[in-house]
Amino acid sequence: xxxxxxxxxxxREIVAAVPDPEIPVLTIEDLGVLRDLTGSADExxxxxxxxxxxxxxxxxxxxxxxxxxxxxQGVERAQVKTVLSPAWSSDWISDEGRRxxxxxxxxxxxxxxxxxxxxxxxxxSVCCPRCGSFETREVSRFGSTACKAHHVCNACHEPxxxxxxx
Amino acid sequence: VSATLTNAxxxxxxxRLGDDALVLSQRLASWCSKAPEIExxxxxxxxxxxxxxxxxxxxxxxxxxxxxxxxxxxxAYLRQEHEFAxxxxxxxxxxxxxxxxxxxxxxxxxxxxxxxxxxxxxxxTLAGVAGKAxxxxxxxxxxxxxxxxxxxxxxxxxRARMQAALERVWPYAGELFDADELSxxxxxxxxxxxxxxxxxxxxxYVDRVIGEATLxxxxxxxxxxxxxxxxxxxxxxxxxxxxxxxxxxxxxxxW
Numbered sequence: 321x322x323x324x325x326x327x328x329x330x331x332r333e334i335v336a337a338v339p340d341p342e343i344p345v346l347t348i349e350d351l352g353v354l355r356d357l358t359g360s361a362d363e364x365x366x367x368x369x370x371x372x373x374x375x376x377x378x379x380x381x382x383x384x385x386x387x388x389x390x391x392x393q394g395v396e397r398a399q400v401k402t403v404l405s406p407a408w409s410s411d412w413i414s415d416e417g418r419r420x421x422x423x424x425x426x427x428x429x430x431x432x433x434x435x436x437x438x439x440x441x442x443x444x445s446v447c448c449p450r451c452g453s454f455e456t457r458e459v460s461r462f463g464s465t466a467c468k469a470h471h472v473c474n475a476c477h478e479p480x481x482x483x484x485x486x
Numbered sequence: 487v488s489a490t491l492t493n494a495x496x497x498x499x500x501x502r503l504g505d506d507a508l509v510l511s512q513r514l515a516s517w518c519s520k521a522p523e524i525e526x527x528x529x530x531x532x533x534x535x536x537x538x539x540x541x542x543x544x545x546x547x548x549x550x551x552x553x554x555x556x557x558x559x560x561x562a563y564l565r566q567e568h569e570f571a572x573x574x575x576x577x578x579x580x581x582x583x584x585x586x587x588x589x590x591x592x593x594x595x596x597x598x599x600x601x602x603x604x605x606x607x608x609x610x611t612l613a614g615v616a617g618k619a620x621x622x623x624x625x626x627x628x629x630x631x632x633x634x635x636x637x638x639x640x641x642x643x644x645r646a647r648m649q650a651a652l653e654r655v656w657p658y659a660g661e662l663f664d665a666d667e668l669s670x671x672x673x674x675x676x677x678x679x680x681x682x683x684x685x686x687x688x689x690x691y692v693d694r695v696i697g698e699a700t701l702x703x704x705x706x707x708x709x710x711x712x713x714x715x716x717x718x719x720x721x722x723x724x725x726x727x728x729x730x731x732x733x734x735x736x737x738x739x740x741w
Binding site: 371373374375376377403404405406407408433436437438459460461462463464465466470484486 | 525528529532533534535536537538539540542543610611613614615617618619620621622624625628629632
């Protein structure tokens, strides 16, 4: 039965491993997008997720991938709920997630983000994920996706994405 | 507290907020591939996504509270021009890049102040939307501010065009702060925000940016309005026609 604690824990691990469609080295758990998984005999499995940005286009894919992962385990009665509150923050990205981001070539966000993300974006020097230099500069505060800014390294001259504090 | 409010009041208020975001996102989207540089294509498209995301939640909620079975798509694609409640500012033609930036400065400064207060709403959904959007809009205001400074305190040509852009959009800012019966009811109930109360903070921020950009605050008494009552500018009909074209031509079409 899906409401048994051990079974829910197993399903949570399955769902937690679903990759983010835009940054596939990260799982939705690394990102802090996965908020909860519950189950009951009446309703089946309920997975709660939250968007990084209000208009994040990855949410539909994440929803479908979560349901697909559960279906692969034989769970047909499942639904995905989206909540806005509490609002997602880049501070929720796990240490493991930050390490994976850096290895993938994306500089992890400054933290804590606090109440003023723009200040965080401008005041701290960003470390180049390729060569480790802090001699980097911002090219554009808006990058390839809503959650990233575009930077370039003055030392190794490589462009890179910076996951924005939010 | 909100016992004095009807579902129609809450729906009407959510529609106002949602329509502002939806219509501005539609206007800004037409910059994509035409901005002065590729970074601006991306920046404006990212701002569009944020606004569209806010609009979707707000219009879905409006449909839910209205209770007539309309979802976000029905509200966006199947309403007539006079049923939209956005302010005139967001529907103005994009103009040149300076006009778009001037409009962004005036609107995002307003929207940030609004969401900062709406976080305290007694309505859980509206507070949730605001809590989510407030940091996104901080980036929007920052974007508009940086461009206003660069263009205003730039060359003679960019300064003249940025000043002309401010003159163009300035009269429409007044409507952002107009109170009416609905705004009075929702703010008295703690659900919405009194728009007039946002004016002092808005003035202080915008004046500071204009001053730093070596521009002059436009002087005008003209106060065009009507958007909240569904009375729109000529260009709005064309905007809605483009937005709704597919659903009007192929009703119920989906991806």
